[in-house]
Amino acid sequence: MLVRLTYASRASHSVSAELIREILDSSQRNNPAHGLTGILCCNADVFLQALEGPRAAVNALYNRLAEDTRHKDLTILAYEEINARHYGNWSMGWAGAKLANRELFLKYSGSDRFDPFSMNAAQVGNLLLELSETASAIKSPVLS
Numbered sequence: 001m002l003v004r005l006t007y008a009s010r011a012s013h014s015v016s017a018e019l020i021r022e023i024l025d026s027s028q029r030n031n032p033a034h035g036l037t038g039i040l041c042c043n044a045d046v047f048l049q050a051l052e053g054p055r056a057a058v059n060a061l062y063n064r065l066a067e068d069t070r071h072k073d074l075t076i077l078a079y080e081e082i083n084a085r086h087y088g089n090w091s092m093g094w095a096g097a098k099l100a101n102r103e104l105f106l107k108y109s110g111s112d113r114f115d116p117f118s119m120n121a122a123q124v125g126n127l128l129l130e131l132s133e134t135a136s137a138i139k140s141p142v143l144s
Contacts, residue, residue, distance in 0.1 A: 003082060005079045010072055013070070037087045101131065
C-alpha cells in the first residue's frame, strides 16, 4: 500500500541554502532504502513537502520529522492512498519557492506569496505537481 503525505511547517530559524542542501543530501542518501520518494519546496520561512512510499515508511519518517527542531507547526495538508507516485523520479526533489514561481502561488492560493497553510489539499497537490516540472534532485538551493 502506497501513500502520499503532504505537510507544511514553519522554520524555527531562517532557512539557509546549506540547510536545504543538508536535508536533500540526507533524503537522497536514506530514502531509497525505505522506498520513499518526494519533493521539497521552501523559502526562508516555510517548508512544504510531499512524501510517497509504503505507509509504514512514510509514517515513520513523518514522526522523525515531527521531532526535528529545525521546524515547528507541522500541519498535515493531505494524506492519501495512491496507486502511482507523482515524484517517483526522486529520492527527494527540490523546488524552491522563488520569485519566478509567484504566478503559480497566485494561481493556487490567491496570493503571490508562498503560503501553503492558506491552501487546501487539492491546491497544494496541484502546486507541487506544477513545481515538479521544473524541480531538480541535484540543483543547488536558491532561497528568496
